Amino acid sequence: MLSQKARYALRAMMVLAEAAPGTPTMTGELATRAVVPKKFLEQILLALKAAGLVFSTRGRSGGYALAAPTDKIDFAAIVRAIDGPLALAPCASRTAYRRCDDCLDVETCDIRRALIEVRDATATILEGRTLAEALQLRRRKIKAA
Amino acid sequence: MLSQKARYALRAMMVLAEAAPGTPTMTGELATRAVVPKKFLEQILLALKAAGLVFSTRGRSGGYALAAPTDKIDFAAIVRAIDGPLALAPCASRTAYRRCDDCLDVETCDIRRALIEVRDATATILEGRTLAEALQLRRRKIKAA
């Protein structure tokens, strides 16, 4: 399961994606629009910033904005920034591979093989789903209704 | 990520899969062979039993054995028995659907759509990977070496 924090992050990024590129949205407004506790959102935004997904403008009339066009930011990057690797085990991660503490033999591990397949499938889906695409799908859905 | 408990469970089930069908393996031996703390393994086996994946024989010369042929037990069932739904959010689960506490609109949720794709891909892979198949792959690998 994703953490609550990661789901908040996804929602907040979707809200930022709706804003005009480059124009900052302040944390307070973002918290309201994404329905996230403000002080908690601050921490989330700091993490997203550390991951290079957003940038901030300090001082009065400051706020946060996406660090890249909406078609360059995908769900996978957001989830990784908050919850870490997508894989179901450290040994199945490609972005953060680590031998499991109690792994007996990495090469012949039957479980690992399956977990790698899962992580690849997950990554393909989440890396293919950008903010731009998600926005577009939503607009199409609203139009159809 | 899977819990340590789930990874222990997968290992233990693989060991049980190697045993002759119907003949019980006692917890102590299983703990040694799967390299899992014995008392912790007991809890895991109880959960697997509650899920109907193994059955137990009590008393002297008792133990645990698979409740079905190795080709009828897949990784998905084992993971679900220990860690719960495969999905990344309650609202993306098919076996245990539940609306997210703070979900705004289930129908138009852009995030949910992606998470459902992930859960379907994950389920397809893990439901397709049975104990029998995993054993067979391992034997092939050992032969090749």
Added chain:
DNA sequence: TTAATCTCTATTGAATTGATAGAGTTGATA
């Protein structure tokens, strides 16, 4: 009857999660 086994519940310590608090820094603007 006994000893070996599973069964069940409780407890523990550490880590994580979700959230709040507050002092500090920055910078546009009046």
Added chain:
DNA sequence: TATCAACTCTATCAATTCAATAGAGATTAA
């Protein structure tokens, strides 16, 4: 240049989960 609204950072908190251990009880083959 003073001010105030914004971001920044670290600490703290309660609740929960995780990983593991402990021990008393029930069951059954020998």
